[in-house]
Amino acid sequence: MGKSKSQKQQKSQKKVQQYLKKKGYKEKVVISQQEINQSIKKSKSPSQNKSHHQSPSSASSSTGGKGKGLSNLQQSFQKKLEGARFRVINERLYTCPGSEAFEEFQKNKSLFRVYHEGYREQTLSWPSNPLDHIITWIKQRHQGAVIADFGCGDARLAKTLNNKHSVHSFDLVSVNSLVTACDIAHVPLANNSVDVVVFCLSLMGTNIGDFLREANRVLKVGGHIKIAEVRSRFQDKNEENMKEKEKQGFKMFLNVLKEAGFKIIHKDFSNTMFLLLEGVKMDREIGEIDETYSIKPCLYKKR
Numbered sequence: 001m002g003k004s005k006s007q008k009q010q011k012s013q014k015k016v017q018q019y020l021k022k023k024g025y026k027e028k029v030v031i032s033q034q035e036i037n038q039s040i041k042k043s044k045s046p047s048q049n050k051s052h053h054q055s056p057s058s059a060s061s062s063t064g065g066k067g068k069g070l071s072n073l074q075q076s077f078q079k080k081l082e083g084a085r086f087r088v089i090n091e092r093l094y095t096c097p098g099s100e101a102f103e104e105f106q107k108n109k110s111l112f113r114v115y116h117e118g119y120r121e122q123t124l125s126w127p128s129n130p131l132d133h134i135i136t137w138i139k140q141r142h143q144g145a146v147i148a149d150f151g152c153g154d155a156r157l158a159k160t161l162n163n164k165h166s167v168h169s170f171d172l173v174s175v176n177s178l179v180t181a182c183d184i185a186h187v188p189l190a191n192n193s194v195d196v197v198v199f200c201l202s203l204m205g206t207n208i209g210d211f212l213r214e215a216n217r218v219l220k221v222g223g224h225i226k227i228a229e230v231r232s233r234f235q236d237k238n239e240e241n242m243k244e245k246e247k248q249g250f251k252m253f254l255n256v257l258k259e260a261g262f263k264i265i266h267k268d269f270s271n272t273m274f275l276l277l278e279g280v281k282m283d284r285e286i287g288e289i290d291e292t293y294s295i296k297p298c299l300y301k302k303r
Contacts, residue, residue: 086118087299094297098205102183105172112173116153130228130274131200135160137226137278138196145195148218150184150211151202168194185210189218200228201274209289212260219281225262227277231269233295250275253295259287 089111093101105112123129138145138161145165149157152169155178161167162178168189174181180188185207197215205211215225234249254264262279269275 083118085114086121089115090118091297091299093204094299095206097207098183098185098211099207101205102172102181106181109173112171112175116175119153127273128271130271130276131156133276134198134200134226134228138165142196142224146193147196147198148187148189148194148215149198149200150187150215151199151204152179155179157198157200185214187214187218191217192220194218195220195223197223197225199226201230203227203229203295206294207291208295209256209260209291209293212257212262213286213289216261216281216286221281221283223281225277225279225281227279228274229277229295230298231271231273231275233298234275249296252293256289256293259289261286 092104093115135157138147143164147157147161147165147167149155149167149169152158152171154175155167155169158167158169158178167178168187169179170182170184170187171179172181172183173179182188184202185205197219199211199215203211219225231246234253235246257264257277257279261282261284263282264277264279266278267275268277
């Protein structure tokens with residue numbers, strides 16, 4: 001007597017768990033039966049099995065990259081798992097202080113790799129990348145400037161500009177020789193030592209005021225701060241209130257920037273996904289920054 005449909009599904013799910021356990025992952029990842037069936041069907045399709053004489057080496061190399069040697073089913077599991085890990089790490093970065101994020105990433109530096117691989121995949125669907133705008137702005141307006149890139153990732157800004165600029169790149173983990181690992185609320189730069197500070201989608205912790213205070217410390221008077229941020233962080237899910245909520249959220253952010261010692265001289269809302277701000281450090285004392293202030297986290301939907 002053949003196995004029932006439910007027994008076959010249980011066997012498939014068991015294989016999933018065995019595979020994940022073998023890979024050493026502890027995160028809870030749900031692979032739907034539909035995804036399993038689709039992957040199995042794909043792996044058995046004629047296009048994937050044109051010849052019975054295909055060599056083992058050619059079969060494994062056909063997947064390429066990270067999926068090398070994995071079946072379609074295993075690649076489906078791996079992709080879903082990595083997406084889930086990215087969303088978990090992303091949420092953690094938005095909902096904890098920068099000091100905690102730095103400590104956690106220093107203990108497990110692979111988190112940084114997982115996060116930025118997921119981040120790079122997200123950028124593929126963007127209408128434009130705000131870092132491209134910032135690079136162009138610096139080239140046109142700040143030739144030869146000393147720049148501090150707060151939350152630099154793999155230091156693309158420095159790689160692009162270092163020939164004609166001096167760029168200091170900071171993030172939670174040093175992925176190459178251009179990056180200094182630190183909590184960006186405490187960067188290893190002298191007071192009043194840089195011309196431009198950049199925050200490109202990097203105001204992620206719950207202590208944004210500390211990051212802005214540190215930016216003020218290292219900037220020269222009259223130096224520029226450039227911020228790119230996701231517009232939805234200032235909006236409301238309710239479409240009827242979205243524009244009004246964005247105005248209110250943005251106004252609060254501008255007040256925090258003012259208290260941090262900056263005068264905003266340019267606002268760019270031309271992109272539907274991102275906003276861009278340019279500010280100048282004023283010659284005055286920093287005001288009382290609300291320590292509880294935080295922009296709404298930018299969280300991705302769980303799939």
